[in-house]
Amino acid sequence: MKSSMTFHKVIIGLLVIYLIIPLIGTLLFSIAGKWDHTILPENYTMKWYMELFQDERFYDAFKRTLFLIMMTVGLSVVIMLPTIFIISVYFSKWERLLQATAMLPYGIPPIVGAVGLIKLYSDGPIQIAGTPWILVGAYFITILPFMYQGIRNSLRTLNAVQLVDAAELLGATKFQAFRTVVFPNIISGILVSTLLSVALLFSEFAMANLLVGGRFETLQIYMADKLNSSGHLTSAIVITYYSMILLLTGTVLKLTFKKDKGPIMSNKKRILSIFKKQYRQKNTALEGEN
Amino acid sequence: MSYVTIDQVTKGYDNQVVLNNISLTLKKGEFATLLGQSGCGKSTLLRSIAGLEDVDVGSILIDGIDITNLSPRQREVGMVFQSYALFPNMNVYDNIAYGLKMKKVKDINARVKKMIEMVDLIGKEASYPHQLSGGQQQRVALARALVMEPKVLLLDEPLSALDAKIRKNLQKELKRIQKELDITTIFVTHDQEEAMTMSDRIFVMNKGIVVQSGSPSEIYTTPVNTFVAKFIGNYNVCSIEVFHKLVRNSELKGKEVAIRPEVLQLVSTDEDTSDLQDNWRIEGFIKDVSMTGNVLRYEVETVESAFHVDYLHHRGKMFEQGAHVQIIVPKNECIIL
Ligand SMILES: Nc1ncnc2c1ncn2[C@@H]1O[C@H](COP(=O)(O)OP(=O)(O)OP(=O)(O)O)[C@@H](O)[C@H]1O
Numbered sequence A: 001m002k003s004s005m006t007f008h009k010v011i012i013g014l015l016v017i018y019l020i021i022p023l024i025g026t027l028l029f030s031i032a033g034k035w036d037h038t039i040l041p042e043n044y045t046m047k048w049y050m051e052l053f054q055d056e057r058f059y060d061a062f063k064r065t066l067f068l069i070m071m072t073v074g075l076s077v078v079i080m081l082p083t084i085f086i087i088s089v090y091f092s093k094w095e096r097l098l099q100a101t102a103m104l105p106y107g108i109p110p111i112v113g114a115v116g117l118i119k120l121y122s123d124g125p126i127q128i129a130g131t132p133w134i135l136v137g138a139y140f141i142t143i144l145p146f147m148y149q150g151i152r153n154s155l156r157t158l159n160a161v162q163l164v165d166a167a168e169l170l171g172a173t174k175f176q177a178f179r180t181v182v183f184p185n186i187i188s189g190i191l192v193s194t195l196l197s198v199a200l201l202f203s204e205f206a207m208a209n210l211l212v213g214g215r216f217e218t219l220q221i222y223m224a225d226k227l228n229s230s231g232h233l234t235s236a237i238v239i240t241y242y243s244m245i246l247l248l249t250g251t252v253l254k255l256t257f258k259k260d261k262g263p264i265m266s267n268k269k270r271i272l273s274i275f276k277k278q279y280r281q282k283n284t285a286l287e288g289e290n
Numbered sequence B: 001m002s003y004v005t006i007d008q009v010t011k012g013y014d015n016q017v018v019l020n021n022i023s024l025t026l027k028k029g030e031f032a033t034l035l036g037q038s039g040c041g042k043s044t045l046l047r048s049i050a051g052l053e054d055v056d057v058g059s060i061l062i063d064g065i066d067i068t069n070l071s072p073r074q075r076e077v078g079m080v081f082q083s084y085a086l087f088p089n090m091n092v093y094d095n096i097a098y099g100l101k102m103k104k105v106k107d108i109n110a111r112v113k114k115m116i117e118m119v120d121l122i123g124k125e126a127s128y129p130h131q132l133s134g135g136q137q138q139r140v141a142l143a144r145a146l147v148m149e150p151k152v153l154l155l156d157e158p159l160s161a162l163d164a165k166i167r168k169n170l171q172k173e174l175k176r177i178q179k180e181l182d183i184t185t186i187f188v189t190h191d192q193e194e195a196m197t198m199s200d201r202i203f204v205m206n207k208g209i210v211v212q213s214g215s216p217s218e219i220y221t222t223p224v225n226t227f228v229a230k231f232i233g234n235y236n237v238c239s240i241e242v243f244h245k246l247v248r249n250s251e252l253k254g255k256e257v258a259i260r261p262e263v264l265q266l267v268s269t270d271e272d273t274s275d276l277q278d279n280w281r282i283e284g285f286i287k288d289v290s291m292t293g294n295v296l297r298y299e300v301e302t303v304e305s306a307f308h309v310d311y312l313h314h315r316g317k318m319f320e321q322g323a324h325v326q327i328i329v330p331k332n333e334c335i336i337l
């Protein structure tokens, strides 16, 4: 019993080290002055951060990325939540179709998708190729699997159909039933999907580069550009937006769980554990880029 | 004057008929039970009354009002689901108060308090459903439906997820509350014993039709067909030809004969049974003896078919396995189907 506990702790410890080392490396590099043939940097400096924070382009890129993400994720929640709810509760026959549609993005490589999108939207009735809107559209599709799975699984585990039945018999309209009984119980599930999507989009490069590139410089494109001039600066960018995401999600979690005691509390752990997964994803993504 | 009327209701899914021209009526304050095997359409009928399913043909009336085309929220019907369907984001108090809040009635607090007292949940007001036992969750579900003072209370196998002891307790309690509020109740179960103990009236269903209705004792003592006889009372059923051969007499006419296992008596073959006026005799031997608590069940093999004979288990003579016996069959207990 006891030895198996130690075993668990060692495994988890190793995992944490594995996950955290690249991050620490990046952090060190972003504040390193001279770092050639020593294990740790010879001296430290904040000059990369100074440079970064004095660059107008950085702020603009950050704002653009934020706009894109909020637009996409917001749109996705507003459209997908009612769609999935209505289909799974009242048109369960069509659920397979929706599921297949939602999984489609996995099957299309970004390059192929991007070329197709540019072709499709450069003339005809909707000419949005090269504008941020085409990126919003593409991102909507990119995060579709996450949003779909998250929302549908929450509805399933909740047994939403029966709760709506019960609420209706107690005098609630369908909409009231959704608002008072279904929504509060799936909000944490939606939050998880949303945060996963935000994290995913923050590190998306292929689509952004191909679809809009320099015409609408997002953080990723800005970073790719800076990578050519200075690795230190790139590390500073990475650390900055890491901190941003951490701050953002931390705040959201706090706000969501402050007033709830009881049943939803246990979800907090679930969300936190998903966050760990997210880190790993991001790390591998960054390693690929650097 | 009937309070609930179900008039020739038919409903199917895809190409399968689930409710086949069902008609039944209930009096006000009656405790009625739909009894039948799994898949015979009990839940579907209940959900149709609640408005959670549309019927294809027929109409449903409550208190003289045709509710066939009303939405669930307009029907003033309360329902308790088999899986309780409590709202996980609300505590006991809020679960029970939910309907009253939706209807925006006054004195919510007083009514909820009274109901909590009635179902014996005082002190649990602030607990969430996942913090309650199965029996307690069931009480919350019941209180949540009852607090609305529905015209009809629908209970879909509300006790089937509970263990035997709690189940017995809740049966009594449910009955007490039902009498106290004098609320017309339709109860669904596939447990014939539960149906017998609780109901004023039982509707036995089979494959989407009501095959028999009546008081528990009517159903038990005078089943109308083989299905009811076998499903309700473990009747011994045999064809008339076999029966004629066994009793060496062809007085009885009909198709099949049904006899309850507890009206039969066993005597040993050498014993002289005087009263042959009112009884028939069948010879056989004891194939098996089993005991279910207070009842001894003999399986007696005869030349044609096996009979079950039930005895109350008390001290005294007991037949051994393999013993040759005569079954004494009272003539007036033979039911012709
Ligand atoms: N939504 C549905 N779609 C298709 N068929 C259904 C649906 N709901 C029920 N059925 C069918 O209708 C029949 C009756 O179902 P119902 O749930 O009324 O049975 P039941 O008597 O309540 O059984 P149980 O005792 O197992 O609850 C079953 O054969 C079932 O397969």
Ligand SMILES: [Mg+2]
Residues within 6 Å of the ligand: B042, B043, B044, B156
């Ligand atoms: Mg059922």
